[in-house]
Amino acid sequence: MNSALRIWHPFSNSVLDPPPLRVTKAEGVFLHTADGRKIIDSISSWWVNLHGHANLRIASAIAEQARKLEHVILAGFTQDAAEELAVRLRKWVPQNLTHMFFSDDGSTAVEVALKLAAQHFQNLSRPEKREIVALEHAYHGDTAGAMSVSDDSPFTLPFQSMRYPVHRVHSAYCYRCPVGLKRETCHIECVQQLEQLLAERAGQIAAVIVEPLLQGAGGMVMHPVEFLQKVRALCTHHDVFLIADEVLTGFGRTGKMFACDVASVEPDLMCVSKGLTGGFMTMGVTLCSDRVESAYRSENRMHSFYHGHSYTGNALACAAANANLQIFEDEPVFDRIRSIAKIHGERLAQIRDFHQVGDTRQIGSIGALELRVEDPGYLSSLRPKLYNFFLERDVLLRPLGNVVYVLPSYVIDPEQLHRVYDVITEMLETVL
Ligand SMILES: Cc1ncc(COP(=O)(O)O)c(C=O)c1O
Secondary structure: OOOOOOOOOOOOOOOOOOOOOOEEEEEEOEEEEOOOOEEEEOOHHHHOOOOOEOOHHHHHHHHHHHHHOOOOOOOOOOOHHHHHHHHHHHHHOOOOEEEEEEEOOHHHHHHHHHHHHHHHHHHOOOOOOOEEEEEOOOOOOOOHHHHHHOOOOOOOHHHHHHOOOOEEEOOOOHHHOOOOOOOOOOOOHHHHHHHHHHHHHHHHEEEEEEOOOEEOOOOOEEOOHHHHHHHHHHHHHOOOEEEEEOOOOOOOOOOOOOHHHHOOOOOOEEEEOHHHHOOOOOOEEEEEEHHHHHOOOOOOHHHOOOOOOOOOOOHHHHHHHHHHHHHHHHOOHHHHHHHHHHHHHHHHHHHOOOOOEEEEEEEOOEEEEEEOOOOOOOOOOHHHHHHHHHHHOOEEOOOEOOEEEEOOOOOOOHHHHHHHHHHHHHHHHHOO
8 A cells, every 4th residue: 555645736747747846845936856956946836926935034923923813704793913914915906805705725815705795786776786797718716606707728628517607708818819909009999899799788797807907827917907997987877886806906006006906997896816925825805996895795595695715714723914015015026026027128128039939028027928829729649759858957936838927026036037048049049
């Protein structure tokens, strides 16, 4: 009998993929492996790490909290770390957002947003207003509701029967424009599909959910700000809630605290997770406006929101999030993001000239290139070759099929970031 269970690794194929590397410690942008390698984590360990691995300030805050109170049920109770987070987040989030609901991760933060929107209208005796609109190329997580609003992909196709129907409309994927236009001369005509849908069915639609400005797992698709602004205006006009899934884009990734800030847009509901705890603890938060919550202020118990997870509002995760936000207050985090953005800009401009590069994209701390291949998409045959090529050079990059992206922690120094781009350039010169 084996002495240990076999760990089933996520998004991995145990037959085709190399065995996982064992990481024994990490600091800054480096992952140290058991066999003595030092790998640059260029994707912030699935986009969560903000201020470097094993950041001392966050680590100490968790340790201190653990000695005081590790967790308490949040139904009927509250605690200081959660209350402190409510004060701290309020300073940063769009000002129309007045309430926050805790969950466990990005997927559950999305589930909460969808359910809050639907039950809002149910509580107001408008049960028919419950349909959801989502974008092409969307990715909102792996639980059933989050998969439903995500677009079809290898992640969702085996679960087709578990997904509920949603309306799917164009995203502003300018490189592969869904209406065949060029960004330089277009007027965001791709939004007309949503416009028409809302004109016809707004009475049945509760919410439109978007990843604001940046669709991550769908291929680092970046939208013009006007697209998000037009979606907001249409939702307002037709009395439909706008849900901003800021699970990836939140906490500085796009150059401002939230992508909605870049476009000066206020959503009705907003989901955050990933960077919320600086990459230390799992936690999701769904924020909403007073109007969304008002439908739950009722003497009818059936109007309560009967949703919660065992670890809702976990005090250790709250302590990590508080320390994370304190770092935003004390340290030049946005200067760091600006210097990352500058290097992305310079290096992507050089890379653009390679004929294999179809498109380069950049927003804030994230740079991406889309390669011309015969089989684009997540399962592109190029993907494992690229992944292994980068890893052999001690750089962790996880291409989304034929889209290579760099999404580092904010503490990456220029030399380290240039090293990542040098390896990408070597790949363009040798692999393709
Ligand atoms: C935009 C977006 N929403 C939701 C999720 C799901 O988050 P989690 O993996 O924490 O459940 C992700 C994860 O990548 C994401 O990028």
